[in-house]
Amino acid sequence: MGQKLLVLSLVAVIVLFTAAQAVSADQRGTDNFLSTQPSLDGYRIYFSESNNEASRFDRSAAGLSRLAGLLQLQGAELYTLEWRYGIPADASLVIIAGPVSDLNAEQVARLWIYLNDGGRLLLLTEPGIDRVRAFAEEKGLFELTWHDFGIRALDNVLVTEGAMQMVALPPPNTENSDTATPAATDPTPAPEMVEAPILITDLVAATIDHTHPITSNLSGDLAFFGARAVEVDSSLQLAEVTPLVFSGGEFYGETAYNDYRDSGYSTFNADEDTARGPMTLAAAARNPANGMRLVIIGDRDFATNGGGLRSSPPNSSSFVYQGNVEFLLNAIAWLLEAEPDAVEFPTPAPTSTALPTMTPVPEGEASS
Amino acid sequence: MRYLILLFLVALLVPPAAPGYAQTDIRPLVVFVVDGSLRTASPEDIRAGGISRLDEMFQTLGARTDLIRLDQAIPTDAQVVVLVQPQRRLSAAAIARLWVHLQRGGHLLLAIDPAGQGGQSPERANAGLALLLARDYGIGLEDTFVTESWFTPDVIQEAQTSYIQVYADSLPHPILDPLHQYELPVQMWGARSLWVEPIGIDSYAIPLLATSTAYGEAGKVFDQNEPEPLEVNLDVDRVGLLNVGALAENTATGSRVVVLGDAEIVENDYGLADGPRYLGDYLLVQRAAAWLLNIPEANWPALPPEITWLTIDGDSSDWPADPPMISDPMVGNIQAFRNDSYLYLRIDPTEIPDQVRLRLDRDQDSTSDVSILVEPGSIRTNTNEIISDARFAAGASLELQLPLRMLGANRTTIKEICLLGSETLCVSHELMITAVNERAPTDLRMPDQPLAAVRATQGDVNLRSGPGTYFPILAAYPDQQLFAPIGRSERGDWIQLRNASYTGWMSSALVTSNCDLALLPVIVPE
Numbered sequence: 024m025g026q027k028l029l030v031l032s033l034v035a036v037i038v039l040f041t042a043a044q045a046v047s048a049d050q051r052g053t054d055n056f057l058s059t060q061p062s063l064d065g066y067r068i069y070f071s072e073s074n075n076e077a078s079r080f081d082r083s084a085a086g087l088s089r090l091a092g093l094l095q096l097q098g099a100e101l102y103t104l105e106w107r108y109g110i111p112a113d114a115s116l117v118i119i120a121g122p123v124s125d126l127n128a129e130q131v132a133r134l135w136i137y138l139n140d141g142g143r144l145l146l147l148t149e150p151g152i153d154r155v156r157a158f159a160e161e162k163g164l165f166e167l168t169w170h171d172f173g174i175r176a177l178d179n180v181l182v183t184e185g186a187m188q189m190v191a192l193p194p195p196n197t198e199n200s201d202t203a204t205p206a207a208t209d210p211t212p213a214p215e216m217v218e219a220p221i222l223i224t225d226l227v228a229a230t231i232d233h234t235h236p237i238t239s240n241l242s243g244d245l246a247f248f249g250a251r252a253v254e255v256d257s258s259l260q261l262a263e264v265t266p267l268v269f270s271g272g273e274f275y276g277e278t279a280y281n282d283y284r285d286s287g288y289s290t291f292n293a294d295e296d297t298a299r300g301p302m303t304l305a306a307a308a309r310n311p312a313n314g315m316r317l318v319i320i321g322d323r324d325f326a327t328n329g330g331g332l333r334s335s336p337p338n339s340s341s342f343v344y345q346g347n348v349e350f351l352l353n354a355i356a357w358l359l360e361a362e363p364d365a366v367e368f369p370t371p372a373p374t375s376t377a378l379p380t381m382t383p384v385p386e387g388e389a390s391s
Numbered sequence: 392m393r394y395l396i397l398l399f400l401v402a403l404l405v406p407p408a409a410p411g412y413a414q415t416d417i418r419p420l421v422v423f424v425v426d427g428s429l430r431t432a433s434p435e436d437i438r439a440g441g442i443s444r445l446d447e448m449f450q451t452l453g454a455r456t457d458l459i460r461l462d463q464a465i466p467t468d469a470q471v472v473v474l475v476q477p478q479r480r481l482s483a484a485a486i487a488r489l490w491v492h493l494q495r496g497g498h499l500l501l502a503i504d505p506a507g508q509g510g511q512s513p514e515r516a517n518a519g520l521a522l523l524l525a526r527d528y529g530i531g532l533e534d535t536f537v538t539e540s541w542f543t544p545d546v547i548q549e550a551q552t553s554y555i556q557v558y559a560d561s562l563p564h565p566i567l568d569p570l571h572q573y574e575l576p577v578q579m580w581g582a583r584s585l586w587v588e589p590i591g592i593d594s595y596a597i598p599l600l601a602t603s604t605a606y607g608e609a610g611k612v613f614d615q616n617e618p619e620p621l622e623v624n625l626d627v628d629r630v631g632l633l634n635v636g637a638l639a640e641n642t643a644t645g646s647r648v649v650v651l652g653d654a655e656i657v658e659n660d661y662g663l664a665d666g667p668r669y670l671g672d673y674l675l676v677q678r679a680a681a682w683l684l685n686i687p688e689a690n691w692p693a694l695p696p697e698i699t700w701l702t703i704d705g706d707s708s709d710w711p712a713d714p715p716m717i718s719d720p721m722v723g724n725i726q727a728f729r730n731d732s733y734l735y736l737r738i739d740p741t742e743i744p745d746q747v748r749l750r751l752d753r754d755q756d757s758t759s760d761v762s763i764l765v766e767p768g769s770i771r772t773n774t775n776e777i778i779s780d781a782r783f784a785a786g787a788s789l790e791l792q793l794p795l796r797m798l799g800a801n802r803t804t805i806k807e808i809c810l811l812g813s814e815t816l817c818v819s820h821e822l823m824i825t826a827v828n829e830r831a832p833t834d835l836r837m838p839d840q841p842l843a844a845v846r847a848t849q850g851d852v853n854l855r856s857g858p859g860t861y862f863p864i865l866a867a868y869p870d871q872q873l874f875a876p877i878g879r880s881e882r883g884d885w886i887q888l889r890n891a892s893y894t895g896w897m898s899s900a901l902v903t904s905n906c907d908l909a910l911l912p913v914i915v916p917e
Contacts, residue, residue, distance in 0.1 A: 107526065128483040128519035129526070135487035136494040166484035171464060 059240075060352050061361040064098035066115040068355075071104045073130070074122035074157065077147075077327050079103075084329020087120050090351060097352075106130050110137040116358050117142065121149040121323020122157040131163045141314030143358040145351075149323040150180040150251040152280055160254075168317070173256030173264050174308045176321050179276030179297050181250050181304070182289075184220035190287040192217045219288045222277065224249040228304060228346075229271035237307060237318070237353045238267050243346030245304075248330045250322035252276050252302040262310045262317075266303040268350075275299040305350070307357065318354045326351055419470040419684050421454045424461055429485075430478035432658060434458070439660035442475050448663070449473075449680055452692070461485035465492040471683045475502045476654030478511040486520050493527075493646045498683040502651040505536045505583035507613030508550065528639035529588035529596035530650050535607030535629050537582040537652070541841045541906035542621055547612060550580040550655055552903055554842060555605060556835075557582075557635055560598040562589075565688045566638065566678040567599060572702050573832045574782075575671035577636075578662065578873075580655035583607075584633040593643040599675070600636035600651075604839050607633055638679070649679045660871075667695065668871065670832050699730045699829045705786020707737055714825035721816045722808065727824045729795060729802060732831035732891035734824060736791040736805075744810035747789060752806045753799025759806040761799075765791055772797075780836040780891055794891035802826075834891045835873045841906035843876040843888060845869065845897070854895040857916045858885030865895045876904055878914030887914050 070079050070091070079091035079101060091101055104110065110117060110133055117137065119126075126134065138144060148158045158165055158176060165175035191214035228245040231238050245268055255264045276297025283289035291299070305320040324330030331347030334340060342348050355361075423434045423446065434446035434456065446456050449471075459465060461481065465472060465488055472492055481489070493499060501524075503513050514520045516534045525531040536547065539555055546552045557577050559570035569575060577600055584607040587598040607629030610619035623630060635652040655661035662672030674694070681691045694700055702709055716724040716739070724739040738747070746766045750759035762773040770781040770793075782792045795802055803824055809817040835842075845852045851867035858880040874888035874897075885896045886908055896916075899908060 126483070127522075128481075128486045129522045131483040132487040132490035132523055135484075136491050139491045140494070163483040164487075166462075166482065167487055170462065170484075 060097055061356050062098050063094060063355075063359065063361055066099045066359050066361065067102060067111075067113050068094060068099050068116045068118060069102050069104040069110065069114045071106070071117065071119045071122070071130075073104070073106055074124045074126060076122045077120040077323055082328065084327065084333075086328050087326060089328045089332040090326050093348070093352065094355065106133060109133045110142065115143065116145065116355065118145045119147070120145075120326060121147045121155075123149075123155050125157040125159070125163060128163075131167070134164060135167055138315050138317065139313065141310075143316045145318050145320075145354060145358060147320045147323045147326055148176045148251065150249060150280065150321070151178060152180065152249065152284070168308075168319075169254075169256070171259075172262035172308045172310070172317065173259035174262070174306055174317065174319060175254055176319060177252045177254050177276055177297060179251055179278045180224060180280040181226065181247075181252055181270050181274045181302060181321075182222040182224055182277045182280070183226075183271070183273045183275070185223045186221050187218045188221055188287065189216050190219045191215070193282075193286045193288055217288070219290070222280070222283055222289055224280075226250070226270055226274065228268045230269040230301060232265065232267050232269075235265050235267055235307060235357075237350065237357050240353070241346050241349050243349065244344055245346045245350055246325070246331055246344040247304055247322045248324040250304050250325070252297055253304060253306045253319050253321045255303060255306050255308075261312075262308045262315070264306060264308045266306045268303070268305040269301040270304055272299065272301050274302060276302065307354070316358045316360075318358060320354075416455060418453055418455045420466065420468050421449045421456045421471040421473060421684075422459045422466065422469045423456060424472060424474045424477075425458045426460045426462075426477075426485075428479060429461075429481065430476070432475040432654060434473075437659065439658065440476075440655075441659050442473075442657055442663075444659045444663040445473070445475070445657045445676065445680075448677055449684070452677075452681055452684055452686065454684055461488050464488060465497070467495070469497060470685070471498045471500060471680075473500045475500075475657055476504055476511075477513050478504075478509075480512065480514055480518070481520055483519065486523065489520070490523060493641070493648070494644060496645045498647040498649075500649050500651075500657075500679065500683055502654040502657045503532065503583070504550075504581060504654045505652070506534060507536065507611075508547065508553070508581045524648070524650065525586075525588075527641060528594050528648050529591040530637045530639050530648065531586040531588075532650075532652075533584045533586060533607060533609075533629060535584045535609050535633075536612060537579070537584055537602065537605045537633060537635060538608040538612075538621055539605045539841070539905065541910075543907045544612070544618060544621060546905050546907075547581070547621070550661075552905055553581040554844070554905055555579050555582060555602060556838060556842065557600045557602040558838070560601040560634065562597050564597050564599070564638070565691075566675065566682055569674050569678075569694060569700075570671055573700065574836065575674065575832055576836065576838070577656070577671040577675055578669045579635060579653040580661055582635045582653040584629050584635055585637050585650060585652050587634050587637045587639075594639055594641045596637055596639035598634040598637050599649075599679075601632050601634050603632050605633060606630045636675070638682070647683055649683060664871065670695070670698070697829055699733070699735065699827070699831055701735060701790075701792070703782040703784045703790045703792050705784040705788055705790055707739065707788035707790065710735075710737055710788075710790075711827075714827075717822070719818045722810055722818050725808070725818065725822060727805065727822055728827050729824050730827055730829040730831050732795055732834040734791075734793045734795060734798060734802075736789075736793065736808075738789040738808070738810070739787070740789060740810055742810070742812060742816070743785070744789075744812040744816070746811040747783075747791070748807075748809045748811055749793075749805055750807035750809075751798055752801050752804070753797075755799075755801045761797070763793070763797065796889065796891065796893050798824075831891065835875065836891070837875045837889075840875045841904060843874045843886065843902050843904040843906075843908070845872040845874075846901050846903045852897060852901045854888065854893055854897055856895055858887070858896045862896065865893045874902075876902070876906065876908060876911055879908060879911040881913050881915070883909055886911070 077087040079087045082088040149155045160178045169175040255266050278295045308317045333343050425433045432442045437443045521532040559567040587596045609627040638649045640647045667673035716726045723741040726737040749763045770778045784790050805822040845868050847870040853864045854866050855862040878887035886899045
């Protein structure tokens with residue numbers, strides 16, 4: 024009863040906003056995807072927030088409030104996961120949206136028990152850029168998922184070369200060399216300037232496997248904003264693994280992206296980097312034996328308010344990357360095995376008036 | 392008819408189905424974690440530090456055993472996972488696999504050493520496996536080294552010299568029954584302390600082993616460059632009663648865990664040494680294994696035979712029929728016999744006395760030379776020497792267990808027995824002591840004291856009546872035989888030792904100790 028009231032209230036608010044604005048018929052049509060989504064009434068979705076994941080309460084660009092709001096509109100009950108007590112037996116789905124620090128051993132154990140009991144997990148995993156230190160490809164959770172299910176994300180960032188720029192060539196690494204340390208009186212040599220490409224990390228998926236329920240009805244592009252490659256090994260029999268979304272063939276997996284961020288210089292390293300070619304950006308796995316389902320997306324921003332769920336104009340519900348929204352809702356429906364039903368939500372239209380923000384307004388304008 | 396013959400020939404050609412081919416092995420499966428990256432002890436290792444005897448023990452209890460690594464999923468039919476002496480921390484993935492096993496109702500035997508000793512760096516208190524054990528089972532690992540006050544920096548470097556004796560904790564549990572009943576010590580070789588929270592959500596935990604004489608040293612005493620001194624620091628060290636073993640059960644899943652704060656307790660030439668040499672260790676491990684295998688208590692193995700299983704509790708119902716009771720008109724019925732270490736004396740008195748007095752003729756010169764006064768809570772000689780390893784209980788019967796060394800050379804008679812009360816009632820003649828071919832459950836029950844062990848590389852080592860090879864031999868003992876060191880010769884080349892059977896001397900070159908033998912008092916032989 025409370026859930027219906029909440030939905031009705033949200034609908035009323037949205038209708039008021041909609042009525043006050045001029046709405047183009049085209050945009051209204053493209054926003055109608057929610058009406059095709061199944062009801063999530065009764066499903067209990069737990070969000071992990073203990074390792075600096077994107078938060079469902081965060082309405083900023085880095086937050087996950089839009090995805091959370093959409094799930095709530097569909098009827099799902101949302102909770103924050105309390106790891107200390109383990110994953111509740113009634114959890115329908117766990118969402119881990121791009122932790123900054125890694126899950127500790129206890130959390131990995133709890134999660135692994137949950138998956139082995141047929142749990143459902145949506146995992147967005149960020150490349151190890153800056154202070155992100157989560158989900159190394161050969162440790163912790165990915166050691167387990169790779170060994171048992173044949174799915175993990177790699178320790179790289181998908182990049183392709185853009186325009187050339189002049190950058191200082193980094194000094195050679197002399198840590199293990201036999202050269203004598205220059206005397207203190209030696210003048211510091213000027214760095215050598217070289218031309219190097221700017222690395223592009225934002226991308227739109229080039230190829231989508233439309234045979235999977237998650238991707239069968241996507242109507243828009245899928246945008247990524249610095250992603251790591253997802254690796255799958257379909258030869259393992261324990262789980263059925265399906266790569267869903269692929270980058271273009273011009274991308275390779277840069278393993279020293281932080282060095283590039285520091286110096287602006289990078290070259291493809293055949294020994295370390297992942298070879299150029301179409302690479303998986305998201306994949307799904309299921310274990311028919313115990314019901315486990317898992318979706319891994321190699322980019323946290325695929326689902327954040329300011330990333331894949333950004334809108335134009337801002338603070339509207341007119342999503343720029345409708346494909347991202349569809350993908351996420353489809354993925355969650357697939358993870359939950361939620362069947363489509365007749366429930367329809369009146370779809371909000373874009374607003375030209377931004378919702379209130381915390382941006383300070385100059386005094387002169389405030390009075391007008 | 393032709394068809395019948397044909398069918399008969401065809402039937403001859405078809406191989407008969409072998410019986411049992413389709414049968415599955417219903418014995419419980421025990422898997423031992425053998426992982427080179429963790430440097431765990433192996434059941435395939437028959438050497439001193441191996442756990443092949445633990446493997447045999449599980450098999451004797453009806454289990455089949457196998458080896459696993461934790462980078463593979465644990466078999467779903469595994470009932471018990473045995474993880475002994477992991478010398479490195481388990482990875483998150485390894486812990487996750489272990490926890491999946493426990494979550495589905497599997498059991499775990501974990502025997503884990505303290506960090507630092509021998510360069511080991513196993514699980515720490517505030518991470519990984521320890522956190523999960525604490526939260527789900529109420530057993531926490533502590534980053535301590537259980538240290539007796541007489542330990543020295545040299546002693547703690549090796550497991551072989553950092554042994555301690557601990558006892559069953561006071562809480563009852565079937566695993567502990569014989570340890571409680573017969574006050575059996577359990578020997579450990581370099582232990583870490585545990586904390587045990589008995590009551591928790593969906594779980595209960597029971598401390599198994601405890602020591603009240605040692606403290607938990609938390610300092611960096613194994614640091615190679617600047618080791619911290621061995622001294623009690625009340626801010627960080629654990630003091631008071633220390634638990635060094637515990638069990639727990641998760642009542643939601645039925646999962647059981649046994650955690651021992653020392654790995655050697657389950658290793659071949661340590662806790663499970665042949666004999667069994669350390670009966671307390673052997674029974675604890677055997678019964679813990681039976682508990683982990685869900686064997687009904689009534690079906691647990693009987694106590695080893697040829698051992699004197701007598702409870703000194705004033706209830707004589709467990710005393711043997713042989714040797715028979717002797718009736719004395721003044722005192723009552725009396726039974727006296729001895730095994731390899733103790734005199735057992737039972738009196739069904741005509742009148743309950745305040746004290747019992749024994750007069751002994753230790754040097755066999757037909758005159759009594761020592762009196763022993765016995766009353767509840769106090770057993771001492773006429774010279775006020777407390778006999779700490781003697782036991783006495785008064786109930787319907789008076790029961791006394793007295794170390795044989797108190798009898799001196801005369802182990803066959805008691806010169807006089809008197810009951811002291813409102814009047815003094817004495818047995819009118821010397822009482823014969825019958826020798827029985829049995830072992831005492833332990834020949835050393837001296838808590839609060841340093842320990843010394845025989846170091847025999849070739850044959851047995853002689854215990855002599857004085858500090859020199861010209862003194863008579865009292866007995867010969869094998870390697871690792873335990874004693875309490877009580878003194879030394881002036882030059883320190885001979886050590887005076889004591890167990891229940893003898894007080895004697897052994898060459899210091901053939902003795903190791905968990906204390907500094909040079910600090911023992913100098914004793915001049917009489």
